[in-house]
Amino acid sequence: MNNIMLELKEISKLYGENQVLNKVSFSVEKGEILCLLGENGAGKSTLMNILFGMPVIHSTGGYAGEILLDGQVVNINTPEKAMELGIGMVHQEFMLIPGFTVAENIKLNREVTKGNPISQVFGKDYRTLDYKTMNRDAREALDKLEIGIDEYAKVEGLPVGYMQFIEIAREIDKKNIRLLVFDEPTAVLTESEADNLIKAMKHLAAQGIAIIFITHRLDEVTACSQHVVILRDGGLVAAKKTSDTNTVELAELMVGRKIEKLVQNEENRNVEKSETIISMKNFKVGMPGEMVKGIDLDIKRGEIIGIGGLAGQGKIGVANGLMGLFPASGEVTLNGEPLVLNAPMASLKKKLAFVSEDRKGVGLLLDEPIDLNIAITAMQVKDDFLKKVVFFNQIDEAKVKRHAEEMVKLFDIRCTGTEQKTRRLSGGNQQKVCLARAITLEPEVLLVSEPTRGIDIGAKKLVLDTLIELNRKKNMTIIMTSSELAELRSICDRIAIVSEGKLVGVLKPDDSDAKYGLYMSGKTDMPGEVL
Amino acid sequence: MKTKTRDLLTKNIVTIVFVILCILGIIASQQPLPFIFKELLTRVGRNTFLVLALIIPVIAGMGLNFGITIGAMAAQIVMIFAISYGATGFGGFMLCMVLSTPIAALFGYLTGVVLNKTIGQEMITSMILGFFANGLYQLLFLFLVGTVLPIGNEMYLIPGGVGVVNTIDLKGNLMYALDDLWSLKVPTVLIIAGAICTALLVWMQMKNKATQTKDQKKASYARIGMGLSLLVVGLVLNFTTNMYRFFDVPMITALFIILIAVFNIAIFKTKMGHDFRTVGQDKHIAHVSGVNVEKRRVLSIVISTVLAAWGQIIFLQNLGTLNTYGSHVQISTFAIAALLIGGASVTKATVGQAVLGVILFHTLFIVSPMAGKNLFGNAQVGEYFRTFIAYGVIGLSLGLHAWKTFAAQQRKDKIDLE
Ligand SMILES: Nc1ncnc2c1ncn2[C@@H]1O[C@H](COP(=O)(O)OP(=O)(O)OP(=O)(O)O)[C@@H](O)[C@H]1O
Ligand SMILES: [Mg+2]
Numbered sequence: 030m031n032n033i034m035l036e037l038k039e040i041s042k043l044y045g046e047n048q049v050l051n052k053v054s055f056s057v058e059k060g061e062i063l064c065l066l067g068e069n070g071a072g073k074s075t076l077m078n079i080l081f082g083m084p085v086i087h088s089t090g091g092y093a094g095e096i097l098l099d100g101q102v103v104n105i106n107t108p109e110k111a112m113e114l115g116i117g118m119v120h121q122e123f124m125l126i127p128g129f130t131v132a133e134n135i136k137l138n139r140e141v142t143k144g145n146p147i148s149q150v151f152g153k154d155y156r157t158l159d160y161k162t163m164n165r166d167a168r169e170a171l172d173k174l175e176i177g178i179d180e181y182a183k184v185e186g187l188p189v190g191y192m193q194f195i196e197i198a199r200e201i202d203k204k205n206i207r208l209l210v211f212d213e214p215t216a217v218l219t220e221s222e223a224d225n226l227i228k229a230m231k232h233l234a235a236q237g238i239a240i241i242f243i244t245h246r247l248d249e250v251t252a253c254s255q256h257v258v259i260l261r262d263g264g265l266v267a268a269k270k271t272s273d274t275n276t277v278e279l280a281e282l283m284v285g286r287k288i289e290k291l292v293q294n295e296e297n298r299n300v301e302k303s304e305t306i307i308s309m310k311n312f313k314v315g316m317p318g319e320m321v322k323g324i325d326l327d328i329k330r331g332e333i334i335g336i337g338g339l340a341g342q343g344k345i346g347v348a349n350g351l352m353g354l355f356p357a358s359g360e361v362t363l364n365g366e367p368l369v370l371n372a373p374m375a376s377l378k379k380k381l382a383f384v385s386e387d388r389k390g391v392g393l394l395l396d397e398p399i400d401l402n403i404a405i406t407a408m409q410v411k412d413d414f415l416k417k418v419v420f421f422n423q424i425d426e427a428k429v430k431r432h433a434e435e436m437v438k439l440f441d442i443r444c445t446g447t448e449q450k451t452r453r454l455s456g457g458n459q460q461k462v463c464l465a466r467a468i469t470l471e472p473e474v475l476l477v478s479e480p481t482r483g484i485d486i487g488a489k490k491l492v493l494d495t496l497i498e499l500n501r502k503k504n505m506t507i508i509m510t511s512s513e514l515a516e517l518r519s520i521c522d523r524i525a526i527v528s529e530g531k532l533v534g535v536l537k538p539d540d541s542d543a544k545y546g547l548y549m550s551g552k553t554d555m556p557g558e559v560l
Numbered sequence: 561m562k563t564k565t566r567d568l569l570t571k572n573i574v575t576i577v578f579v580i581l582c583i584l585g586i587i588a589s590q591q592p593l594p595f596i597f598k599e600l601l602t603r604v605g606r607n608t609f610l611v612l613a614l615i616i617p618v619i620a621g622m623g624l625n626f627g628i629t630i631g632a633m634a635a636q637i638v639m640i641f642a643i644s645y646g647a648t649g650f651g652g653f654m655l656c657m658v659l660s661t662p663i664a665a666l667f668g669y670l671t672g673v674v675l676n677k678t679i680g681q682e683m684i685t686s687m688i689l690g691f692f693a694n695g696l697y698q699l700l701f702l703f704l705v706g707t708v709l710p711i712g713n714e715m716y717l718i719p720g721g722v723g724v725v726n727t728i729d730l731k732g733n734l735m736y737a738l739d740d741l742w743s744l745k746v747p748t749v750l751i752i753a754g755a756i757c758t759a760l761l762v763w764m765q766m767k768n769k770a771t772q773t774k775d776q777k778k779a780s781y782a783r784i785g786m787g788l789s790l791l792v793v794g795l796v797l798n799f800t801t802n803m804y805r806f807f808d809v810p811m812i813t814a815l816f817i818i819l820i821a822v823f824n825i826a827i828f829k830t831k832m833g834h835d836f837r838t839v840g841q842d843k844h845i846a847h848v849s850g851v852n853v854e855k856r857r858v859l860s861i862v863i864s865t866v867l868a869a870w871g872q873i874i875f876l877q878n879l880g881t882l883n884t885y886g887s888h889v890q891i892s893t894f895a896i897a898a899l900l901i902g903g904a905s906v907t908k909a910t911v912g913q914a915v916l917g918v919i920l921f922h923t924l925f926i927v928s929p930m931a932g933k934n935l936f937g938n939a940q941v942g943e944y945f946r947t948f949i950a951y952g953v954i955g956l957s958l959g960l961h962a963w964k965t966f967a968a969q970q971r972k973d974k975i976d977l978e
Contacts, residue, residue, distance in 0.1 A: 108848045125845070137849045138835070138850050148830075155830050155832060
């Protein structure tokens with residue numbers, strides 16, 4: 030075939046002693062979408078980092094193997110080189126500058142400039158930025174993705190779903206682009222946003238741009254790709270035509286064993302009669318892009334309640350507001366006592382724990398080991414994992430380590446040991462550490478936002494199973510915010526749908542799809558039912 | 561609204577405290593206002609340039625550049641040799657400016673390269689580099705000049721023929737080389753400045769009229785009002801009897817300062833300046849987007865060092881004596897303190913803050929000896945006080961910076977409720 034654009038030949042990579050990639054070879058055709066699959070830690074991001082010449086690869090000893098672009102061996106040792114060759118990448122972690130506007134981020138280091146008398150003499154470094162054109166280009170790129178973000182807005186504080194689109198808009202805006210890498214772009218998107226993105230990707234592919242698309246959602250694979258490549262533990266296990274396979278086979282190839290079906294919450298418990306643990310009255314949260322504009326909702330002890338809704342409608346704001354991370358107002362009681370708002374420590378002390386949807390911001394101490402990351406909040410809030418040595422509190426390292434090892438087993442965190450720095454973990458495994466840290470607090474109420482985002486299907490089951498187990502065995506109340514309705518419906522007792530910052534209604538998991546669709550768009554069929 | 565006022569207060573607390581201190585100091589010193597004003601005029605002309613040299617590295621994420629001392633050394637090396645070979649007047653001054661540029665650029669380059677090796681510790685490194693450079697500088701002037709290096713005039717050598725004398729009088733050669741070129745009286749300057757500002761602001765208001773929001777409109781009119789009041793004050797001073805009519809403003813020096821202020825603003829509208837911002841915000845992302853981070857960081861230090869060298873020449877031509885082993889030593893401390901007092905921080909600094917800081921810091925400098933004398937019967941107390949202020953404010957803001965970075969890691973910054 031002479032249609033081949035990119036060929037990877039026997040790519041291997043060692044991180045210290047750890048063989049992360051082992052002789053991976055495959056090729057990508059012009060104008061196709063190729064899906065790259067694999068469990069958390071399989072080496073997907075590493076492979077793409079190699080392709081993009083990321084500094085982290087070259088500061089850790091480089092890689093072995095060859096990359097061929099149009100049949101020519103290329104040596105991509107910096108991101109600049111990759112960009113020159115027309116390779117673009119949407120990274121798994123965000124590459125946005127919070128203090129800059131959306132347009133400035135989209136045009137990062139590709140700013141449109143115009144000449145002035147000084148630049149005539151001293152060169153192009155002195156050309157002035159042409160904000161008008163930059164903003165216009167940014168608008169165009171955003172419009173292509175059908176996303177209504179204001180190009181003048183600062184990125185700081187925008188919801189994560191938006192950030193993803195800004196990154197994608199940046200790649201779309203590059204004119205010389207020939208090969209695009211998307212590292213789990215849909216993990217932070219709602220289903221409808223993901224559909225939008227896939228549409229945009231198909232549109233790009235039709236223009237002859239090759240796309241490598243990493244995802245953990247298998248239905249997306251069949252929806253858009255021509256080929257699938259599967260990695261397991263750094264090795265290539267299969268490269269197939271998408272039309273020759275199906276999601277079940279793909280899942281098995283990824284994990285290397287049969288996958289049980291996702292848990293189903295079949296009991297259909299009626300929680301309405303249980304006592305109220307959290308009661309919100311006219312609850313408002315000032316989270317930019319996810320404003321909550323007055324919600325009344327009672328949460329019952331021992332239930333798993335889901336919070337769903339479209340992106341930007343405020344579902345994310347609820348948990349962030351309860352945890353005091355964004356300014357909130359209104360009346361909230363916990364166990365009948367008023368909850369002090371706007372004070373994260375107060376919320377933690379009242380036995381609320383939170384897994385944020387924002388992995389990066391409230392996430393991990395990246396330069397500390399896994400075990401400390403898991404234990405640290407419990408140490409601060411409950412003086413757990415401490416021992417008295419003479420008069421001083423010392424970290425009980427043995428206990429910290431023992432506990433971390435349990436958690437590593439429970440969530441199947443792929444690491445070289447509990448002393449590994451979290452920076453060195455794959456994205457999905459970092460997410461698992463966040464979860465472990467929250468449940469270590471043994472909270473009365475656990476708030477989880479997007480708990481399975483970026484987690485592979487095998488581990489997803491583990492996470493959801495664990496949530497159910499915590500709920501049933503320890504009677505932990507769980508508030509789960511998620512963009513994946515299917516996930517909410519599989520484990521929640523009730524699902525509150527939020528639209529335009531207000532509660533539309535509370536649904537049962539077995540309510541019809543049509544009803545869910547209606548509620549998500551902010552309407553109810555029976556007005557009387559609004560709580 | 562209430563939280564807004566509170567926010568405004570907490571954000572500008574340092575500046576507010578110093579405004580209050582200055583007012584109290586002026587009252588306690590019992591000095592006539594025109595005297596303080598005259599002193600201040602001189603000191604602002606002398607020091608502002610040096611403070612402006614600090615801005616670019618702050619925006620480029622390298623913190624407060626204690627290395628401007630090194631730029632000052634470059635200036636002094638050139639000046640001492642130039643004077644000994646007979647440089648005088650404006651020609652001599654410009655010669656010093658031109659010759660110090662490549663030397664300061666080289667020093668800045670070397671500083672920048674070292675700072676790239678010590679990412680995250682730029683401030684302490686630049687401070688230590690300053691000490692180290694000072695050692696070399698002393699070696700040069702104490703031992704090499706007169707033995708290995710020739711000097712134009714034996715008069716500048718320590719008796720015995722080795723080493724340069726401690727103080728060099730600039731009278732008759734470079735003193736006021738710039739200041740005396742052209743000066744105008746204070747009222748005239750106010751009238752001209754007021755007229756220009758008003759005209760400019762009115763023109764801008766006309767241009768932006770269509771796209772303005774209500775708040776912008778208000779701000780714009782407020783600014784026009786300020787321009788007008790400058791004009792009015794100038795007119796009043798001009799046609800009444802007062803001391804201010806006799807004070808000179810060195811126009812060319814002022815022009816130099818304005819030029820460099822404009823440069824500091826304009827640079828951030830260019831590709832280069834935007835890169836500085838990008839690098840300052842996030843080195844990793846800048847790198848991944850293809851910005852040559854190391855080059856940009858070095859460049860920001862080079863610019864800063866060259867500006868510092870020029871600033872030191874302007875400083876010395878006004879002061880009139882060059883203290884060979886002392887003139888450069890404290891300039892970084894004082895410039896940085898002034899910038900911080902103006903409300904800047906380790907990661908944010910503007911031209912306005914620099915100018916305001918210079919005014920506040922030097923008002924305090926002027927009044928504190930007299931205030932000390934009146935309050936405690938001892939002028940020395942005032943002297944101690946101002947040194948204490950300079951170091952105190954630097955220590956405080958470095959501490960605050962460390963605390964803020966730490967806190968930011970612990971949890972996301974809160975965002976104001978609208
Ligand atoms: N900077 C690093 N230093 C050392 N090891 C690393 C580093 N980055 C990643 N690793 C290791 O490399 C392996 C592969 O990680 P990679 O990020 O490529 O996984 P992934 O397939 O992208 O997973 P995910 O789906 O969770 O994003 C992991 O075991 C991880 O621990
Ligand atoms: Mg990854």
